[in-house]
Amino acid sequence: MDIQITPAKLYGAVTPPPSKSMAHRLIIAAALADGVSTLENIVPSQDIEATLRCMTVLGARWEAPKPGTIRVHGIGRGHTFVDLPRFDCGESGSTLRFLIPIALAVAGGGVFTGHGRLMERPQGPYADLFREQGISWEQRDGVLTVQGRLSPGEYLLPGNVSSQFFTGLLFALPLLDAPSAVLSSTEIESREYITMTMEAMRQAGISVAEKPGLRGFEVLPAAYCPFAGAVEADWSQAAFWYAANFLGSPVEIQGLNPLSAQGDLAVASLYWRLARPGDREIDVSGCPDLLPPLAVMAAVRQGTVRFVHAARLRLKESDRLQTTAAMLQALGGTVEEGADSLTVQGQPQLLGGTVDGANDHRIVMAAAVAATACAGSVTVLGAEAVHKSYPDFFTVYQALGGAFHVL
Structure with missing residues (x-):
């Protein structure tokens, strides 16, 4: 047009x-919970629809009882997968980067596609980390396939590339069976976005501790709980x-x-x-x-x-x-x-x-x-x-x- x-x-x-950044985060936290969460002030956009679509692939369900409100039926810990799930992330960089570690923790990986320039955007910090863990990482012809299981431990990321890599790991690590930490090799840019992630997780009952004196965060195993939230x-x-x-x-x-x-x-x-x-x-x-x-x-x-x-x-x-x-x-x-x-x-x-x-x-x-x-x-x-x-x-x-x- x-x-x-x-x-x-x-x-x-x-x-x-409503804040698109916070809507992504609340939807993901609700979808990982064991129960039904109610989210207010959700306005559909292409990026938000991408996150809803991808969390549905992971086993969550949602409905809109009235305009601006959605009820999300979370997957808890009980969903199993026979094949790698396929995620269409649209043009949403947040959806793609948030979902990669979550898919590894929940489903053993996934096949990711997107539109526009999305699949050209750099994923190097993840590729380096996950290959060190023996996780398969292959990207060709606009399709990214990752396969393997996320393991507890320390994850070192550059803080000057994108805070989205930190957010993806913070969402995924509570789903593992032992403590983990996410550390930054540099000063973290766009740190406020990580604060937003921690706030969304807090609403779902997950506490993330900042490591004293270090550029990093400590995450303990925990279950996401259903909640009621609103997007500002x-x-x-x-x-x-x-x-x-x-x-x-x-x-x-x-x-x-x-x-x-x-x-x-x-x-x-x-x-x-x-x-x-x-x-x-x-x-x-x-x-x-x-x-x-x-x-x-x-x-x-x-x-x-x-x-x-x-x-x-x-x-x-x-x-x-x-x-x-x-x-x-x-x-x-x-x-x-x-x-x-x-x-x-x-x-x-x-x-x-x-x-x-x-x-x-x-x-x-x-x-x-x-x-x-x-x-x-x-x-x-x-x-x-x-x-x-x-x-x-x-x-x-x-x-x-x-x-x-x-x-």
Whole structure:
């Protein structure tokens, strides 16, 4: 779907959708429990549907008694498998990386497939760890097959690749019959996502202890228990409405938890850093998903902003350093792309133009918000990419006064 947006200010109140990151985690914790859990404020998106689909393959069941609520019937410890289960992870990196160690612990492995760039995203930390344990690891033609049993013990991971590897192991290790530990060989980036994992596990009765003085976590054998939980609003999606505000649209953002463990809560303070004129350097290692909306803010202010420690953004749904730069350049912005950085030179106004959405939901939403303050119209190619995380984005955008039509 290609759309053409006519510049118009947005007005009104908006509640961001539920946190996709926390929804993944609560669904997995509920699916591993022995009993029925009730989860509130679950809004289907392609990524969430991928996790539900994969946990169903592991033996969980779920139903939606009313919109926004699901009941998850967990697998407990009783499910057995004759053949390796097959998991279609869609385009969800979280689903794939969370499920690999869980499948090893529950089913002795699995066959994993995906769409878009998913199967190109690096899995090296897992491959190295599991091969050391004698677990078979084979990836060819976009299909990953892992087979073997996860063993208790110490797991050493690099902390500067992705916190998703830590989360996958933390979910899986309580299912084993002896204590284990997950250690990091470096400082852990995006640590807040691990905090979110520990919170979801805590709701299911699993306690994860941080090892004193070490970059790591200790996990004891334990059974996941059913629970009732609710997903809070998503700070990463709220960032696009913060950007709209920054560009002059008086949008009131409601329903956010100011004490959230979500790392993207950082947008609230970064908004004010960018609101003051002058040059800035912003480290996005702990909040990489914020780069597209922050870059839009940086494009229409006085001063230059350099976003650093951003190399991991090259491994998202698109090479997000390149596609963020291309998006702003297409709209008349001045951007310089570095190996692990993005430098945006502010100017009074963007011009408009045609943006390739790059099959990346965050690029599409950033372009749509940027369009509200452009001098001319903005065409966004592949706008349907928002279905990955925020299916109602353009419905909300239009309700706030956004003006667009489908080409």
